[in-house]
Amino acid sequence: MAKPSFSTPLGMVDILPEETPSWRALEQIIHEEAAKFNFQEIRTPILEPTELIRRGVGQLTDIVTKEIFAFKKGDTHYVLRPELTAPVVRSYVQHHLDQRGGIQKLYYIGPMFRAERPQKGRQRQFHQFGLEVIGSSDPVADIETIAFMMRIYQRIGIKNFTLKLNSVGDPESRELYKQVLRDYLEPKRSQLSELSQQRLDKNPMRILDSKEPEDQEFIAKAPIIQDYLNEDSSIHFEQVKRGLESLDIAFEIDPHLVRGMDYYTRTAFELNSPDLGSQDALAGGGRYDLLVEEIGGKPTPAVGFAAGMERLLIACKELKISLAKKSALDIYIVSLGEDARNWALSILPELRTHCLSASMDYTGKSMKAQMKEANRELSRFTLIVGENELNTGTFILRNMTESNEVAISASEIVTTVLADKKS
RNA sequence: GAGCCCGUAGCUCAGUCGGUUAGAGCGCCAGGUUGUGGCCCUGGAGGCCGUGGGUUCAAUUCCCAUCGGGCUCCCCA
Structure with a gap:
């Protein structure tokens, strides 16, 4: 490493x-x-x-x-x-x-x-x-x-x-109480923890908060402030x-x-x-x-x-309470070849305009690798675009959760994905 | 400020009573499927075993220091 x-x-x-x-x-x-x-x-x-x-x-x-x-x-x-x-x-x-x-x-x-x-x-x-x-x-x-x-x-x-x-x-109640507390603790000063001895002068009330074992006995029997409010x-x-x-x-x-x-x-x-x-x-x-x-x-x-x-x-x-989980992607565009990548890049803005989260491959890797990535990103759909699709104008929209796919035209992509999202 | 424990792959961890090329699972990449993810199979990449020094023929292993991490005290969210 x-x-x-x-x-x-x-x-x-x-x-x-x-x-x-x-x-x-x-x-x-x-x-x-x-x-x-x-x-x-x-x-x-x-x-x-x-x-x-x-x-x-x-x-x-x-x-x-x-x-x-x-x-x-x-x-x-x-x-x-x-x-x-x-x-x-x-x-x-x-x-x-x-x-x-x-x-x-x-x-x-x-x-x-x-x-x-x-x-x-x-x-x-x-x-x-x-x-x-x-x-x-x-x-x-x-x-x-x-x-x-x-x-x-x-x-x-x-x-x-x-x-x-x-x-x-x-302040009034506290001054009274502090004095009562001091009067109670002062005779026991030498038996208190070192820290509490310092506190006795500066801020006796903090002694009540002490976790030192030697202080506990005195704290338990100490006068309580409720009685002096x-x-x-x-x-x-x-x-x-x-x-x-x-x-x-x-x-x-x-x-x-x-x-x-x-x-x-x-x-x-x-x-x-x-x-x-x-x-x-x-x-x-x-x-x-x-x-x-x-x-x-x-x-x-x-x-x-x-x-x-x-x-x-x-x-x-x-407590195994999860406040949020990884957010799913609506659609991932799998593109094959330079023309398809350019087409994919150009369609993304429209998808996002319709409030869909959409992404595509940035590296030019294989179809299989792109599908893997879509899966890893929890994409609900993949749109597959290659030479055939560009020529015919018919695209394959794969539903990743149901593992099936349909052939649709470009104009149907948004409505299909949106319809699924609402259901 | 004080005490205890721990540093081996991206992550979780084996291992070395000091001795040839340091392992597993998960993850990652690729192939099996020349245009289809998850499951499965096969392969691959990735480690100066935290860093520096010491002991030794030999240190990832033992010792010291140092840095980093964890837990505890104190205190606080």
């Missing part, structure tokens, strides 16, 4: 022709469902200012401290976007979308970048779809966000998952729960669910699948009532989620 001189960067993959139909089918589903919910698509640059991500996602988060692709051009620092909530909010503020009236219901599909060690379900360039509802603090926005997310998986047929729900509180946040949480119940969306409360981005307030949720292996989060999201202001806009409540597309496709593969 000649060694390839070049290959994709670590953790980045080519999506090959046999895979793109599934991707397009998934994208199609997302676009269709978004339209049903009256969400509008937004597309933003792959690059964003470093400072936006730092402030948006959080200075101390893993994403910012170690997972970012950053570089500098002139005096400006850029990053490849690691997520899209902060950029969408940036766009919302930059273009004064709040001035358009109503709330903004936006969705997106696109590549994200995180400089992590690749493994199953984790790449350095990966794709997410997601949505952001900006301008509403009503629990209905949370419920619709989750309902949209669940609908995508439901439509695809992925049912094997757990929806975890929590409230991480508003103020009345507003508590009511909000209750309304979200009730809304999901009324929509028959099953969930479980996980008081230890703390997500990786700093901007979440109140509602936080995550969808996990046992079909994914170690990286089991299909999607996650929550409410972020402080982010718009943090990024320079007016105080504006918002909620959203993001879902991993590769992980969704992995789950499909595990």
Whole structure:
């Protein structure tokens, strides 16, 4: 094997022709469902200012401290976007979308970048779809966000998952809870994992998310935030729960669910699948009532989620769900000789004008080889053109699935193939 | 950032306790059918056995390094 001189960067993959139909089918589903919910698509640059991500996602988060692709051009620092909530909010503020009236219901599909060690379900360039509802603090926005997310998986047929729900509180509730948590954990500091000891100072709530064995005992007995929510946040949480119940969306409360981005307030949720292996989060999201202001806009409540597309496709593969199959060709023209090839080339435009997919040999190979190719391309018909046909004006149209053929005139080709396609 | 496993044909993998021309299935190309695909039969192309170094009379095989891949921890989609 000649060694390839070049290959994709670590953790980045080519999506090959046999895979793109599934991707397009998934994208199609997302676009269709978004339209049903009256969400509008937004597309933003792959690059964003470093400072936006730092402030948006959080200075101390893993994403910012170690997972970012950053570089500098002139005096400006850029990053490849690691997520899209902060950029969408940036766009919302930059273009004064709040001035358009109503709330903004936006969705997106696109590549994200995180400089992590690749493994199953984790790449350095990966794709997410997601949505952001900006301008509403009503629990209905949370419920619709989750309902949209669940609908995508439901439509695809992925049912094997757990929806975890929590409230991480508003700033007031959270400060109170953090203090309670610190008071509880501080006496046990020396018994906690090294990582959790650091977190105790910076962000004690993330200790709840720890998987270190030595932390588990303390986490299990730790006070839970639900007991420290103020009345507003508590009511909000209750309304979200009730809304999901009324929509028959099953969930479980996980008081230890703390997500990786700093901007979440109140509602936080995550969808996990046992079909994914170690990286089991299909999607996650929550409410972020402080982010718009943090990024320079007016105080504006918002909620959203993001879902991993590769992980969704992995789950499909595990569950043997096929989103798309190789598309069949309507007609392949087998041509014999120079005159026949020219004739074939000249008839293709008409076939395509009638919305038929049509192709022919580009290499001048034997009839048998051309028939093989038509078969490989799953062509429904082959049209055979040689000297005889050109002289008599009668062509052989072979039905490849039924293995029979008819002699027809040139003017009958389109109608015959179209008639079969409709039946 | 840390740990473990793996690199042999386009793909999936045998094999070599170190020793003449490295194999299979699938795929590809061609012939059997000088104008007919799928099934079948026959043949063919395609490998410096990831790369570099070491040990040895001899390395695809053993050792070291390196690169690449996979899985795991951490964290996340």
